Amino acid sequence: MIAQRGQLNAVGATVDQRSVPATDQRSVPEATVARLATYLRALIGLGEHGVATVSSESLATAAGVNSAKLRKDLSYLGSYGVRGVGYDVSVLTEQINKTLGLHQNRAVALIGLGHLGQALAGYAGFASRGFRIAALIDAHPALVGTRLHGLTVQHVDELADIVRRESIAIAVVAVPAAAAQDVCDRLVSAGVTSILNFAPTVLNVPSHVDVRKVDLAAELQILSFHDNRKSGRPECAGALGAEQSLAVPSTGKVAVVR
Amino acid sequence: MIAQRGQLNAVGATVDQRSVPATDQRSVPEATVARLATYLRALIGLGEHGVATVSSESLATAAGVNSAKLRKDLSYLGSYGVRGVGYDVSVLTEQINKTLGLHQNRAVALIGLGHLGQALAGYAGFASRGFRIAALIDAHPALVGTRLHGLTVQHVDELADIVRRESIAIAVVAVPAAAAQDVCDRLVSAGVTSILNFAPTVLNVPSHVDVRKVDLAAELQILSFHDNRKSGRPECAGALGAEQSLAVPSTGKVAVVR
DNA sequence: ACGCCTTTGTGAAGGCATTCACAAAATCGC
DNA sequence: GCGATTTTGTGAATGCCTTCACAAAGGCGT
Numbered sequence: 001m002i003a004q005r006g007q008l009n010a011v012g013a014t015v016d017q018r019s020v021p022a023t024d025q026r027s028v029p030e031a032t033v034a035r036l037a038t039y040l041r042a043l044i045g046l047g048e049h050g051v052a053t054v055s056s057e058s059l060a061t062a063a064g065v066n067s068a069k070l071r072k073d074l075s076y077l078g079s080y081g082v083r084g085v086g087y088d089v090s091v092l093t094e095q096i097n098k099t100l101g102l103h104q105n106r107a108v109a110l111i112g113l114g115h116l117g118q119a120l121a122g123y124a125g126f127a128s129r130g131f132r133i134a135a136l137i138d139a140h141p142a143l144v145g146t147r148l149h150g151l152t153v154q155h156v157d158e159l160a161d162i163v164r165r166e167s168i169a170i171a172v173v174a175v176p177a178a179a180a181q182d183v184c185d186r187l188v189s190a191g192v193t194s195i196l197n198f199a200p201t202v203l204n205v206p207s208h209v210d211v212r213k214v215d216l217a218a219e220l221q222i223l224s225f226h227d228n229r230k231s232g233r234p235e236c237a238g239a240l241g242a243e244q245s246l247a248v249p250s251t252g253k254v255a256v257v258r
Numbered sequence: 259m260i261a262q263r264g265q266l267n268a269v270g271a272t273v274d275q276r277s278v279p280a281t282d283q284r285s286v287p288e289a290t291v292a293r294l295a296t297y298l299r300a301l302i303g304l305g306e307h308g309v310a311t312v313s314s315e316s317l318a319t320a321a322g323v324n325s326a327k328l329r330k331d332l333s334y335l336g337s338y339g340v341r342g343v344g345y346d347v348s349v350l351t352e353q354i355n356k357t358l359g360l361h362q363n364r365a366v367a368l369i370g371l372g373h374l375g376q377a378l379a380g381y382a383g384f385a386s387r388g389f390r391i392a393a394l395i396d397a398h399p400a401l402v403g404t405r406l407h408g409l410t411v412q413h414v415d416e417l418a419d420i421v422r423r424e425s426i427a428i429a430v431v432a433v434p435a436a437a438a439q440d441v442c443d444r445l446v447s448a449g450v451t452s453i454l455n456f457a458p459t460v461l462n463v464p465s466h467v468d469v470r471k472v473d474l475a476a477e478l479q480i481l482s483f484h485d486n487r488k489s490g491r492p493e494c495a496g497a498l499g500a501e502q503s504l505a506v507p508s509t510g511k512v513a514v515v516r
Numbered sequence: 517a518c519g520c521c522t523t524t525g526t527g528a529a530g531g532c533a534t535t536c537a538c539a540a541a542a543t544c545g546c
Numbered sequence: 547g548c549g550a551t552t553t554t555g556t557g558a559a560t561g562c563c564t565t566c567a568c569a570a571a572g573g574c575g576t
């Protein structure tokens with residue numbers, strides 16, 4: 001399903017001169033997609049340093065993965081490397097851009113302008129990596145109408161209009177957990193098909209809508225788990241100890257890795 | 259789906275020394291750990307609503323996963339359910355807390371107080387979910403010395419002292435990409451063993467240090483990929499116009515007209 | 517006490533993802 | 547032109563995660 005798209009794509013009619021399934025998004029594994037963004041970042045960095053060609057080995061190092069994985073990942077996009085030489089930085093950059101659908105800046109709506117929302121509104125990384133924040137939305141009367149990073153905050157009741165007017169497909173939700181599902185429902189019925197959720201709650205959406213969540217505290221909790229494990233024995237010091245007291249510290253063993 | 263993944267740093271298996279079956283953290287799969295935080299959130303929510311017992315089915319729904327997965331995940335922690343009844347909310351909450359090492363509040367250092375850093379400094383979700391921001395650190399002279407959310411911003415040169423004084427094992431890095439590796443190196447040599455990185459760059463760390471990254475633009479790019487794919491095929495009648503697709507069944511190709 | 521009903525915990529199967537390892541392709545030096 | 551050298555692209559193997567499906571375990575009603 002989902003065949004290749006005939007990209008109009010301004011910059012040069014670089015259209016596929018290949019007859020092969022270039023940019024065959026059908027089968028790009030999820031894990032690979034998640035890494036493409038990292039590769040893209042690394043490639044852009046290389047390009048800015050004037051590097052014209054890069055081997056899978058060094059690109060992999062720059063992206064923090066091993067080269068076999070990188071090559072397999074890239075192979076899903078088509079065959080853009082040259083054996084014995086490596087990858088052309090600009091070609092590969094363009095190819096990943098295309099695969100990720102970043103050929104044109106995508107309009108994004110940001111809902112919720114608390115501390116986090118305001119920070120996101122000013123985050124330069126969005127603009128520099130293919131996204132344009134096209135609307136700022138909040139429900140708080142004191143915020144609506146104020147200007148922020150060049151945009152006027154609009155009321156959440158106008159959400160549907162805004163989404164349609166600006167052809168917004170992607171929204172960032174940075175409202176309190178209690179309000180998130182409601183905002184989400186409004187977004188979905190307005191036609192948004194992709195949501196990045198910062199609220200610590202599960203969003204229920206119809207199957208044609210994609211949700212990615214960023215749960216900041218959860219990230220720390222995951223680190224905490226590993227840290228707990230690394231630091232060895234001293235676990236539940238207080239509260240519910242009982243069974244733990246007979247740890248075996250004699251060897252003082254610590255987590256040994258590789 | 260599309261759950262985030264950790265980075266390198268697999269954190270290998272620890273040594274044996276076993277004989278304590280309960281809370282055997284040695285073998286909890288990474289994917290499970292990442293979900294425990296979500297279960298915990300759901301459980302706390304249930305607890306606050308006075309729910310005393312919950313079945314795997316309804317807890318799974320609350321957490322947005324299927325019940326088989328939830329049961330298997332919980333089985334790694336031990337056997338805390340009662341057949342025919344379900345799980346005791348408070349027992350399970352406590353158990354997950356323990357597994358994640360959240361029995362006592364963990365001190366966290368936050369480095370970088372730009373827009374994002376300031377938002378994180380004020381993020382209530384950290385405090386309510388087991389973490390205490392114990393230090394705010396930046397390099398900018400204009401920021402050092404100012405008070406923010408009850409803490410005085412300290413200079414990055416004092417980082418090592420602060421980490422030791424406060425027994426900090428976890429740090430949040432919210433500095434510009436160009437400064438991230440340097441800050442990271444300082445953290446590691448000061449003894450920090452877990453890092454949550456918001457800078458869009460790969461951090462190199464020794465194998466005993468854990469890094470998790472949150473790349474905001476990458477999240478959007480991943481959504482963009484799927485969105486790109488979706489809009490190429492008129493699967494579900496998306497009543498959101500803006501784009502019209504012309505499918506060419508014979509070749510399976512799709513052209514997008516804007 | 518005794519079935520009945522509900523729900524857990526878990527082997528087994530199936531699906532993805534990662535890693536391995538090597539043949540194929542391309543350049544370079546001579 | 548040709549062999550040496552480099553590096554890609556990819557089958558095959560391995561391992562991890564998810565899903566299935568069901569026996570075992572416990573409460574409840576009678």
